[in-house]
Amino acid sequence: MSGGDIAGLIAAGVFAVLVAIIAVPLVKLGKVFDETTLAIRDVSKGVAPILEESTTTIQEANKQLARVDVITSNVAEVTGNVNSLVALFAASLGGPLIAIASFGERCGRRCEAHTPSMTTLQTALTARCVTQRRSPSVTRATATIRARARRPRRPAGPSIDDP
Known part of the structure; x- marks a missing residue:
């Protein structure tokens, strides 16, 4: 064996050690990717039922909002009816009630004048x-x-x- 062969063997050994040192982090990085893949699978398995439940919840909320919309329109109608009834009462009975109240006030003042x-x-x-x-x-x-x-x-x- 000549000096060049020995130098080639040493260089090959150093290269093999260098490849082994670089291969260890790459193997660990591969395990990290495997764990990440498993975590993503678990999350996706858990997200699917959550999305289905949220879809059901949103559909139920929309049904309730439709009911509230009907109730709100009925309340608006009742409010209009009450407003009309109050206006009718004020127009038909308000004037005579004011006249009776003023008559009572005048009678009270006259009684005080004679006391x-x-x-x-x-x-x-x-x-x-x-x-x-x-x-x-x-x-x-x-x-x-x-x-x-x-x-x-x-x-x-x-x-x-x-x-």
């Missing part, structure tokens, strides 16, 4: 005491006036607050 005030009661009591030649008792007169002023005034007709 004596506290100063009128005081003057009448003092005048009676003077004509009877008695000295008016301030305590009794004041008590009488206060008692009359405390009496609750009742309205002529039924009140809005009455049940």
Whole structure:
């Protein structure tokens, strides 16, 4: 064997070691690709039922939305009917009710005008005491006036607050 042959053998050995060193990462990379392929298969097997379920859910949601659309149109129709009914009520009964309310208010004001005030009661009591030649008792007169002023005034007709 000559020196060139030995150098060729050494070079061949170094090349074989280099190929072996490079082959190890390539084998590991191949295993990574195999695992990735298996993971993609598992995911695709799991995605298919999820897509079927989501399709079913979307179809059911569309059915419910169609029902809600029908309900919404019915509510709009009822709202229009109620609006018409309120307008009819206001047109037919609103005017007479306003007239009755204003009549009651006028009657109340006239009743208040004919009810004596506290100063009128005081003057009448003092005048009676003077004509009877008695000295008016301030305590009794004041008590009488206060008692009359405390009496609750009742309205002529039924009140809005009455049940």
